[in-house]
Amino acid sequence: MRVPYEYAIIQAVPRIERGELINVGVVLYSQRLDFLAARTDLRDDRLLAVDPGADVAAIRAALSSWDATCTGAGAAAGISQGERFRWLVAPRSTILRAGPVHMGLAADPSEELDRLVKLLVS
Template sequence: MSTHPDPYQYVVLRCVPRPDREEFVNVGVVLYCQAAAFLDVAWQVDSDRLHVFAPGLDVDRVRDALRFVDGVCAGDARAGAAAVQSLTQRFGLLKAPRSTVLQPGPVHGGVTADCAAELSGLLDRLVR
């Protein structure tokens, strides 16, 4: 934890079962702070909510995609080639738009002295 506020960026991760309808449910948040060398994700999948929102959705596929994001953030073997990239490059990978069931929203920013607490607060406000 830093003693002074550092700038950070974050993206909300969205479950988008049918991109043609432009509907989504927020399922996670990725927070990156270069000054604190922090990159992490917090997520919560509400299976009941997703089944009501998109009957037939493979919720395990959504969880698998989020576990991949965990691996990218941690830089571990689950992330494949992304594991050896810098934090900046890994965040760049995670914030890039793609046409899968899990998509990042726009990049937002702020300042915080406690990245982990900020990530938890964003999850509470934007996902839960």
């Protein structure tokens, strides 16, 4: 049985004033299956093509905070998965941001997340 889910592409915008970005991951939330996860695939060569001076290590560290938020670690402790997802996809002007939220149907959200990362990021 397929159930609804929501997802957003995680984007790196190393120089916000230029508005150039690359897709670096996907965050997926399925309320019905109690699932929230982010998968990332930061390609250094793509990032450096957009901004040769980008701090790759700092961006990787920031990406790890998306995983921590999904699992409820740190500042996300004590809030529901739905609240964590909304926190992650809220509009912001930072180096990492989420694109628009989309919906879909899937039987296995983890497999769907892998498929979306392969299709939209890798």
